[in-house]
Amino acid sequence: MNSTQETSSYISKSRKFHDSWAFILYAITFLGFSTYAIVKEKNFLLNLSFTKPIIENGLFCSIVVLVAITINFVGFRFIPVLFLKATVCTFPLVLMATTLFFELSTMSLFYSLFAIFLWAAFVYKNWCYLGVVGKTMCIGVKIMIENFFTALIGIIMCLSLIILQIFLMTQLRIELSLHQAKMQDNIFSFFYVLSLFWTFINALYFFKVYVTSVVSYNLVEFGEHSRMSSVIKNTMYALGSICFAGLVVAAVSTLRFFVNQEKRRRSRNKEEGDMIAIILCIMALLLSLLEDIIKFINTLTLPYIAIHGGGYVKSVKKSYDISMRQNPIAAIGMTALNISLFITQVSVTSICLGPSILLAKIHLNDLIILKSILVSVSIPLVCFSTVMMVFSSAFLGIIYIKTESEDLIISKYKSEINAAFENK
16 A cells, blocks of 8 residues: 555545534534523623723633643643653642642542552553653644644634633523423423533534644645645544534533532432432442543544544544553553643642632622633633643544554654654
8 A cells, every 4th residue: 555545544535524413413402502592591791790800810810821831831842751750740749739628528538549549550550651651742742833823723713612601601591490390391401401511522522633633634744735724624524523422421421410419409408318318429429430431531532533534433442442452652641641731730720719719709799790700710721721632632643643554654753753662
């Protein structure tokens, strides 16, 4: 097989639109609930306060997020191995500090100690691979910096949809009829929440595929003039699979949301029934665990979809085979990156929430100001979480292409990637 034929499986020329049913279902759901919301609300007033303290709070959170993003990019670009190892090593300290900061309970302490045990086992077994992960991450960051404006387009598209969801969640006055007698109210509430989660997750997954497409089109010589148009086209072909992946997570997230709502309702009303309370706690725990597992699977799967353009179910199997059997560096690297980025995420969130909580306490009786404070802190934090997905998506794009078709990588990057794996 010649180079042109072999490369065609990595680019949008030969792509097909898979999982179209998921995209159609999402489009109907999104348009249906959006139309209902507009009719129900009749007029959408921004209804936010832009007083000086709120503007200052939003500006402060934005600066914190910008500094954190810069630190991560500079760290992974110039001192990748040291930066990765240093952040991974601080995990126990940050986790225990977080546990002590919030309401300390026996259960939260147990979870924290168990997480630290798993962290210690992971570090002990895979410490020698962190150098490979860091050097590979350096190449991914280098590619994204070189394609800054292409990446920026993806960020803008993703954040536009996410901010729309934040607007809907804070503006709409549709009451969730969680505990009313009419079953149709409960069904409507379920699908309404599902629609919100689905849109939010789809936006994040769109950006994951977009970032991997950027990396792939730079690693592989594809012979097209416009890299940006090719990346966008490649991502659009994956919309069906993105919606499928998003639906799986959104369904579990919605179930967990309603279970937690019921737990809070029973606690607020001081209802008796220890057995029901125990069942709800177990359900919430199992759903949370299932949600984390599915998210991790999707994190491995979506970059594979970006590279090959296959359907969701098939891509789950293929990406699992590569990550767990052919090249375990993929799973090891993802775990290490998640630990590293957890440190930054917790730090940024804590710094931003501090002034926001103090400001909210001053205006407890003013719902408009409280909603404005929420928006001023949530948008910068969502922007931060979105941009941080660059690292995992870029890393997996490099790993998958190297594992399956290393010969397709152009000489500009092949020597750097081989050097990263020399001391594995």
